[in-house]
Amino acid sequence: MQASKRISNILGGGSDGWEVFLRARQMIASGTPVTELTIGEHDIRTAAPILQEMHRTAMAGHTGYAAVPGIDSLRDAVAARVQAQSGVPTTRGNVIITPGGQAALFAAHSAVLDPGDTALYIDPYYATYPGTLRAASGTPVAVQARASDAFQPRAADIAALAAGAKSLLVNSPNNPTGVVYSRETLQGIAEVCQTHDLWLISDEVYDTQIWEGAHLSPRALDGMAERTLVVGSMSKSHAMTGSRIGWIVGPEDMIEHLTNLATHTTYGVAGFIQDAALFALAQGADFETQIAEPFRRRRDIALDILRAQNVVKSVPNGGAMYMMLDISATGMDGEAFANALLDAHHIATMPGESFGAAAAGHIRVAMTIEDNAFATAMQTLCDFAKSRT
Ligand code: PLP
Secondary structure (H helix, E strand, C coil): CCCCHHHHCCCCCCCCCCHHHHHHHHHHHCCCCCEECCCCCCCCCCCHHHHHHHHHHHHCCCCCCCCCCCCHHHHHHHHHHHHHHHCCCCCHHHEEEECHHHHHHHHHHHHHCCCCCEEEEEECCCCCHHHHHHHCCCEEEEEECCHHHCCCCCHHHHHHHHCCCCEEEEECCCCCCCCCCCHHHHHHHHHHHHHCCCEEEEECCCCCCECCCCCCCHHHCCCCHHHEEEEEECCCCCCCHHHCCEEEECCHHHHHHHHHHHHCCCCCCCHHHHHHHHHHHHCHHHHHHHHHHHHHHHHHHHHHHHHCCCCCEECCCCECCEEEEECHHHCCCHHHHHHHHHHHHCEECEEHHHHCHHHCCEEEEECCCCHHHHHHHHHHHHHHHHHCC
């Protein structure tokens, strides 16, 4: 018996770029300690009061089927949060709660793509993007952002591939680069979407991890609210990766379609997880700042170390828990460098090439280990790069 073409082709036949990561995990399994700067997961666990609330509400009986688009109180809280942040009038009818941002990305693309439709996304990209677009029966087409533009995508490059496309997926603050798109970049993206009648899927799961300025959602730009689906998540903002809780914000008719999709796929999100999410959101901005703080601190630590040398260059990173480092002065590509660093110093990073062709010659560092260990790893990485020039 054969699996469907759609599901067999999710990975698109290429390498998924996780070889260095898997090799590091094998080393760990065989007893070799490895400093892992690979995965976008906090080094803290979900805060105890959030777990206590989850426990309380489950014990109180919120363990049955919950409303498919999400419980009203959580939809209201997400709408209020998004409206306060973006200034765009947003109500419960604009919000569906999803089991995490990843499920939201799949659902959003399922809602806008017909089989075979071209779905644009920006390279460098979060590793699941092309597979998610294929899973939603689209044809992924990458628009290369340029290292020389600090990975801010050019509107003209998007426009050149936009004829006949149905959607564009963007992510700011960005994984893997840590780049925050400027107002000018987002304005250019908005104009291309309007000229070419594209849906914009805006992945904003790092909206609380901004190191300079404030988060700008492209949904807030003129003429964009009716053609934008915003993907949100509490994984990164509230250190709730395992709770699988996120949302899509968009036009009401699309939320109704998405509710139909959820009825036939996930059947919603566990009520006790939603109650815990509501409780977590109610902790307010100070709590979110506290969760983001270690990454802000480690970014400063890394920038100090990088300033003291001139081999490894940082892509200007204004947000998210990652740094994209240009190691091309070593003459190695990202994969060779990451493998050599793993072998020589047992430090695991992600090759830029894991995130698309545009990030070749780079490595991505996740700032997800304790400060002193992070500083030591960054210093070792820079010294190693120097030794290879
Ligand atoms: N989008 C981006 C850019 C991410 O980096 C991630 C996770 O790392 C996700 C979406 C999915 O997050 P989750 O499904 O945990 O909400």
